[in-house]
Amino acid sequence: MSALYPSDYNAETSAPPIPGQAEAAAAPGALSASVEGAYARYVVPIYRFLYSRLGNQEEAEDLTSEVFLKAVRQLEPQRDDASVQAWLYQVARTTLADYWRRRSRVPQDPLGYLDVPDPAGAAVQPDETAGRLARWLLDQLPDRYREVLTLRFLRGYSIKETAEAMGITENHAKVLQYRAVQKAAALGRENGGPPA
Amino acid sequence: MADHRHEPREPFDDAVDRVLPAAERLNAAIDDLLAERRPATAADADEAELVAMAALLKQLRPETAAPRLEYADALGRQLRDARRAVGHPRPVSRRGALAAGAAALAAAAGAAGFAIGKLAEPGATAPSGATAQRSGDPSRDLTLVHGEWFPVAREADVPPGTVLAFQAGAIIGHIVNEGGDLRALSAICTHMGCIVGWNERTRQFDCPCHGANFNTDGVIQPTPEYPYRPPPLVRIPLKVENGQVLVLSTALEGQQVGRPGPRAPGAPQDT
Numbered sequence: 001m002s003a004l005y006p007s008d009y010n011a012e013t014s015a016p017p018i019p020g021q022a023e024a025a026a027a028p029g030a031l032s033a034s035v036e037g038a039y040a041r042y043v044v045p046i047y048r049f050l051y052s053r054l055g056n057q058e059e060a061e062d063l064t065s066e067v068f069l070k071a072v073r074q075l076e077p078q079r080d081d082a083s084v085q086a087w088l089y090q091v092a093r094t095t096l097a098d099y100w101r102r103r104s105r106v107p108q109d110p111l112g113y114l115d116v117p118d119p120a121g122a123a124v125q126p127d128e129t130a131g132r133l134a135r136w137l138l139d140q141l142p143d144r145y146r147e148v149l150t151l152r153f154l155r156g157y158s159i160k161e162t163a164e165a166m167g168i169t170e171n172h173a174k175v176l177q178y179r180a181v182q183k184a185a186a187l188g189r190e191n192g193g194p195p196a
Numbered sequence: 197m198a199d200h201r202h203e204p205r206e207p208f209d210d211a212v213d214r215v216l217p218a219a220e221r222l223n224a225a226i227d228d229l230l231a232e233r234r235p236a237t238a239a240d241a242d243e244a245e246l247v248a249m250a251a252l253l254k255q256l257r258p259e260t261a262a263p264r265l266e267y268a269d270a271l272g273r274q275l276r277d278a279r280r281a282v283g284h285p286r287p288v289s290r291r292g293a294l295a296a297g298a299a300a301l302a303a304a305a306g307a308a309g310f311a312i313g314k315l316a317e318p319g320a321t322a323p324s325g326a327t328a329q330r331s332g333d334p335s336r337d338l339t340l341v342h343g344e345w346f347p348v349a350r351e352a353d354v355p356p357g358t359v360l361a362f363q364a365g366a367i368i369g370h371i372v373n374e375g376g377d378l379r380a381l382s383a384i385c386t387h388m389g390c391i392v393g394w395n396e397r398t399r400q401f402d403c404p405c406h407g408a409n410f411n412t413d414g415v416i417q418p419t420p421e422y423p424y425r426p427p428p429l430v431r432i433p434l435k436v437e438n439g440q441v442l443v444l445s446t447a448l449e450g451q452q453v454g455r456p457g458p459r460a461p462g463a464p465q466d467t
Contacts, residue, residue, distance in 0.1 A: 037405065039275055040389025044262055051261040055251025057232035061267050068271060072278045100244070103237055110245035111252060131255040138256060153253045156230060159223055171219075175212050177226070178219035178246075185249040 035072055038084045043068065046092050052130035053096055053111065063099060067092050111188065137184045145180035152177060218243070226250050265366060269448055336414070336431045338367075338382070338444070345435070345442040354378065354441060359394045359412070365445035369432050370394060370401070372412050380432040380443045381414045387426040401429070 046067055051060035070091050079087060100110070138146055144166075151162040163173035225235035225247045238244035263271075346364035349371055354360055360371045361383070368383045368391060381401075383391050390405035400417060401410040407422045414429030433444040 035275065035279060036272075037388035037390065039272065040384075043268055043271070047263040048261050052255050053248065053251060055229040055254040056234060057261075057264070058234040060261070061263065064263065065271055065274065068275055069278055072275055110241070110248040130252055134252050134255040138253075149253060150256075152226065152230075153250075154256045156257075159227075171212050171216060174219040174223045175215050178215060178222050181222060181246050181249050181253070184253065185245050188249065188252075 035068075035075055038071060038075065038088065039068055041081075042085060042088050046088055049089065049092055050096065059099075063092070063095050066095050070095070110185075133188060137187055140187050141180060141183055144176060145183055148173060148176045149180050149184070222246050222250070229254055265446065266448065269366070336428050338430050338432050340444055340446050343433075343444040343446055346445050347440045347442050348380075349441045351378075351436050351439045351441055359396075361394065362443065364443050365447045367432055367443070367445040369443070371434070371441060371443075374412050378434060378436065378441065380434040381410075382430040382432055384430070385410075385426070386416075386429060387424070392429070 043064065047060055047064045050063045050067075051057070054060050054063065067088060071088065074091075075084065075087060097112070138149060141149070147166060148162060151157045151165055152159070157165065159170055159173055159177070162177075163170045166173060166176075168176070221236075221239065221243065225238075228235040229247075229250055235247055238247055344365070348362035348364050349360055354371050354373045356373050356376050358371075358373050362369055362371055362380075369380050370383060372379050372381060383393075383401075385392050385403040385405065385408055387403065387408050388405055390403050392401040392403045392408070392410060394400075395402045398409070399412065401414075403409070407419075408424070408426065409417045409419060409422065410429050411417055414431060416425050416428065418425060435442050
């Protein structure tokens with residue numbers, strides 16, 4: 001961003017509220033403009049947020065589409081930029097929770113504790129929270145757990161390559177990986193997210 | 197794989213056998229996540245939590261997730277169709293079907309170093325020839341990692357003083373000839389991603405959404421009605437070869453390089 005914009009320009013916050021925007025929005029076509037503007041500005045952050053929770057492109061694309069299709073029908077045109085952003089993140093969270101219910105018969109997002117309401121409104125990007133938590137959790141784990149997760153997730157090794165690199169059988173690597181993820185999940189739950 | 201059965205049994209082996217089915221299922225889910233596929237439905241809440249944690253652990257990777265260009269473009273089209281179905285007329289432009297996709301690309305490029313369109317930083321490599329029209333302010337230049345050159349006009353079609361709209365792959369923009377200096381500017385307004393149009397009378401690019409005006413350098417001209425200063429229009433690398441004007445862009449699915457866009461180069465401009 002700093003490479004694109006003059007240093008005094010912050011793309012996240014400085015699109016100024018436009019005087020007369022509400023009146024303009026009442027004109028035919030203004031809603032469309034606001035949804036298209038919202039799409040252009042937020043498709044990447046919303047996708048990134050959903051991806052941080054789902055961990056794969058297929059589901060992240062499906063849910064991103066759901067969020068923006070809801071926006072076409074429900075987003076009120078008179079909202080300003082900050083409120084459009086807050087609305088989209090809220091809908092993304094609801095969509096994620098519905099998805100968990102529908103698909104896994106799990107009553108809620110298993111990592112729902114990450115959804116700390118952001119007092120500043122839009123200052124913290126939810127996907128950054130997720131990345132910070134992941135790094136923090138990795139640091140808390142015992143060496144072998146950290147090693148298996150590093151090889152698998154950071155290096156993208158197959159389970160076979162991971163087992164070879166660690167000098168253990170594949171089954172042992174699978175079990176080690178399972179316990180490492182279990183431990184990370186327990187730590188996340190106990191701490192309710194990464195320390196501030 | 198099951199070689200532990202042939203080895204002397206150690207205490208660990210019993211534990212392995214007990215946990216192995218669950219560990220196998222989680223491993224399959226992790227394989228899916230690493231391949232960007234949807235994992236199988238979790239058997240229970242515990243398993244769902246582990247898969248969710250595995251998804252989170254993918255955030256350890258340094259690369260930033262960004263939607264695929266084809267996906268962003270298809271969703272843009274879908275949203276426009278959905279909006280028409282809801283009964284709102286199309287507002288901004290009669291231009292090709294790529295507006296929102298291109299806007300998303302521009303927005304992504306601005307927001308975060310999108311995987312496809314990345315803005316030039318000092319030292320970033322530009323494809324050969326792309327430096328021919330450097331603005332002297334590299335922060336405004338678009339660099340594509342997998343860009344291709346698209347012919348958009350004959351040089352003879354853009355004499356000094358002309359402004360021509362073009363569409364090349366994922367990019368919509370204008371070729372500007374200012375006193376013999378050729379440049380290509382993205383048509384995506386840097387305020388909210390609407391498409392700016394050329395106004396021959398005022399010789400400015402007008403944004404239909406909020407009334408921003410940009411000069412032929414792509415720089416905002418604040419007015420009492422629009423007293424803001426969003427960044428300049430993004431400059432698209434341009435070169436001239438054998439009398440052809442080429443711009444750097446990236447092809448959309450099903451599109452061939454060099455196929456003219458819906459608006460033929462040289463067509464008269466509406467304002």
